[in-house]
Amino acid sequence: MTETFDEVRDLTVAGGPVRFYSSGRADAPPVLLLHGAMLDTAELDWMHVAPALAEHFRVLAIDLPRHGGSRPWPGRVDQGLLQRIVIGLLDQLGIERTALVGLSMGGGVSIGTALDHPERVSSAVLLAPGGLGARRPAQFLTWLSTRTPGVLRATTAWLARSPRAVRRSFEDNLQHGAGTPGVERAVELAQREAEQKYRHREPALDDWQALSFGPWAMRTDFLPELHRMAVPTLWVRGSADPLVLQPELDAAVAAVPGARMEVLPDAGHVSTLDQPDRVAALVREFLTEHAGTPEPGR
Numbered sequence: 279m280t281e282t283f284d285e286v287r288d289l290t291v292a293g294g295p296v297r298f299y300s301s302g303r304a305d306a307p308p309v310l311l312l313h314g315a316m317l318d319t320a321e322l323d324w325m326h327v328a329p330a331l332a333e334h335f336r337v338l339a340i341d342l343p344r345h346g347g348s349r350p351w352p353g354r355v356d357q358g359l360l361q362r363i364v365i366g367l368l369d370q371l372g373i374e375r376t377a378l379v380g381l382s383m384g385g386g387v388s389i390g391t392a393l394d395h396p397e398r399v400s401s402a403v404l405l406a407p408g409g410l411g412a413r414r415p416a417q418f419l420t421w422l423s424t425r426t427p428g429v430l431r432a433t434t435a436w437l438a439r440s441p442r443a444v445r446r447s448f449e450d451n452l453q454h455g456a457g458t459p460g461v462e463r464a465v466e467l468a469q470r471e472a473e474q475k476y477r478h479r480e481p482a483l484d485d486w487q488a489l490s491f492g493p494w495a496m497r498t499d500f501l502p503e504l505h506r507m508a509v510p511t512l513w514v515r516g517s518a519d520p521l522v523l524q525p526e527l528d529a530a531v532a533a534v535p536g537a538r539m540e541v542l543p544d545a546g547h548v549s550t551l552d553q554p555d556r557v558a559a560l561v562r563e564f565l566t567e568h569a570g571t572p573e574p575g576r
Contacts, residue, residue, distance in 0.1 A: 282320075282324060330558035355486065383487065385404040388402050513539045
C-alpha cells in the first residue's frame with residue numbers, strides 16, 4: 279500500500295521487472311494509468327487522480343521500465359516494448375479490455391496500443407500525449423544531444439546531486455509553483471527518482487524520447503496513422519503546455535473519427551498536478567460514457 283494506491287506488487291512482464299499498483303473494487307471497470315517520462319512515476323503523476331478514480335473504477339497503474347520500482351531493465355526500452363508490457367500485463371491479470379489514460383510518454387504508449395490492439399482497449403484519454411508532429415523545436419540540437427556520448431548521463435548526475443535544481447524545475451513547470459497542492463511530496467518523489475536514475479546509471483531521457491528523434495524529423499509521429507483509431511478517444515491539453523502545442527492536438531483530433539478535445543485553462547504539461555480535480559472529472563465522465571459505468575450517485 280502507498281499514499282496513492284491500495285495494493286503494490288512486483289511482477290515480471292515482457293521479460294523484466296514491473297511494479298504494479300491497484301485500487302478500487304475488483305469488479306469495477308478497469309482503467310490503466312500510464313505516466314510520463316524522465317522523473318515521472320505512477321505515484322507522482324497520479325497522486326491526486328488515482329484515488330478519485332478508484333471510487334468508480336478498478337484503477338491499475340505501473341511504473342514504466344527504468345522508473346520507480348521497475349528496475350533494472352537492460353537493452354532498449356522503445357515503443358514496441360512498452361506496448362508489449364501493456365498487453366502482457368493485461369494477459370497476466372486476465373483482463374480482456376481496459377480503458378487507458380496516458381500522460382505525455384504514457385499518452386504515446388496509449389496511442390500506439392489503441393492503434394495496434396483495439397480489441398484490448400475500451401477507450402483512451404490522452405493527456406498531452408507524446409508522439410504527435412513531424413518536427414519539434416530545436417530538432418537537430420535535441421537529436422545531437424541524445425547522440426553525444428556522456429551528455430544524458432551527466433544530466434542524470436547533475437539532477438541527482440542538485441535537489442534545488444529539481445525543485446526549481448518542478449515549481450517553474452507548475453502553473454501555481456510552490457503553491458500547488460501536494461508540491462512537496464511531488465518534489466520529494468522527483469528527487470528520489472533522480473537519485474535512482476543515477477544509482478542505476480540510467481540516462482536522463484527515456485529511450486522512448488531519445489529514439490523518437492531523428493536529425494531532421496521525428497521518428498515517432500502517430501499523426502499519419504490516426505485515421506485508423508477505432509476506439510473512443512478524449513484528447514486533453516493544458517493551455518499553457520510548452521511541449522504539446524495546440525496545432526498538434528488540433529491535427530490529431532481532426533484525424534481521429536469521433537474524437538473529443540478539452541483544453542484546460544491555466545494548466546501546463548502535467549495537468550494531473552496542476553488541475554487534478556478537473557482531470558479526474560473529465561476522465562470519469564468520459565470513461566463512464568464508454569464503459570457502461572453508472573453515473574456517481576445513481
